[in-house]
Every structure is written in structure tokens, then in C-alpha cells.
Amino acid sequence: MDNQKTIEIVKRWVETVVIGLNLCPFAKKVHLRKGIHYAVSEATTKETLLIHLHDALARIAKDPTIDTTLLIHPLVLNDFYDYNDFLAYADDLLDQMNLNGVYQIASFHPKYQFADTQPDDVENYTNRSPYPILHIISEEEITQAVASHPNIDSVPIRNKALMRDLGPDKMGSLLKACFS
Numbered sequence: 001m002d003n004q005k006t007i008e009i010v011k012r013w014v015e016t017v018v019i020g021l022n023l024c025p026f027a028k029k030v031h032l033r034k035g036i037h038y039a040v041s042e043a044t045t046k047e048t049l050l051i052h053l054h055d056a057l058a059r060i061a062k063d064p065t066i067d068t069t070l071l072i073h074p075l076v077l078n079d080f081y082d083y084n085d086f087l088a089y090a091d092d093l094l095d096q097m098n099l100n101g102v103y104q105i106a107s108f109h110p111k112y113q114f115a116d117t118q119p120d121d122v123e124n125y126t127n128r129s130p131y132p133i134l135h136i137i138s139e140e141e142i143t144q145a146v147a148s149h150p151n152i153d154s155v156p157i158r159n160k161a162l163m164r165d166l167g168p169d170k171m172g173s174l175l176k177a178c179f180s
Helices: 003-019 027-032 046-062 080-096 122-127 139-148 154-177
Strands: 036-040 068-072 103-108 133-138
Touching: 003 027, 003 036, 003 068, 003 154, 036 046, 046 068, 046 080, 046 103, 046 133, 080 103, 103 139, 122 154, 133 139
Parallel strands: 036 068
Antiparallel strands: 068 133, 103 133
16 A cells, blocks of 8 residues: 555545535645644554554644644545444544543545435535545634634535535546546
């Protein structure tokens, strides 16, 4: 596995989909100040991924230059339901490390599916990524970003409408283009 290539693919996704479509109105600022740490886990088991997540959490907690971490794990939890179940372990780890309320973990997956949607529903693309990703975010950063946004509740509504306007073919093409 070429970790640098994996990171480049995810960076293209951040730049073209997340920032390019303005799915996260806060991502561009963090990206421009180089506050995103990209890490690739070569874990092939949930247990090893949990160790890598622990290490990523410890690193972000110690390094003030890192605003957010994208822990990319292409070799494990490729089934979305297994991935979704794993998020409970990630939350437990935050508790064990006394980091609950300090960080939260957002989820991105190639087959992401919101509750009460069908697998092919286009709004799922708001959280679809080239590889499974655990996104570690500072609660303080979120609080500041939310306070600075004029209408934070409109973001998911806007994103779902954008996904419907673009359609699944366009969104699928945008994700596929990240690999070239």
C-alpha cells in the first residue's frame, strides 16, 4: 500500500468535494492554514485500528499545530455496517482517554448511509469519501466555527439539496476522479 498516494487521494477529495462543494463551511480555513493532519492506518483488524486511533488522539492532544486529523484506514471496516458499529468503540476510547468533550469523531465512508435512507439515496454522498475515515475534530474548533456561522442549521439542508441537484452520477464521478 502506498500511504502517500492514499493521502493524495483523500486530499483531492477534501479539496474538490468537501471544500469545492462547500459541504463543510469551515474546512477551507483549516485546509489553508495546513491544520489538517492526514494519517494512514495499515490496520487490518478493528483492534489494531483502535490502537492507531488511540495514537492519533494522543498526537492531536499534544500537538497544537494540528486542528483536525483524518485517520484513513483503507484495509479495515470496508463494510459500512461494521464501520458504523466500530464508532461505538471509538466513542468509548474518547471516554477512556478522558477526551470526551475535548474531541469528537466524525465519520466518512465510501458507502456511507444515513439512518432512514436507502443505500443509493444521493444525500448519503455528503459523508462519502474515497476510503473509510475517522475524522478527529476539536470540540473547541467546532464551537468557534458554529459561533461564527450565521445559520449553522442551514448547512445540512443546503448540502442535501445540493446532492439532489448534482445527482448520484455527478457525485460518483467526483469521488472517482479523486483516484486519478
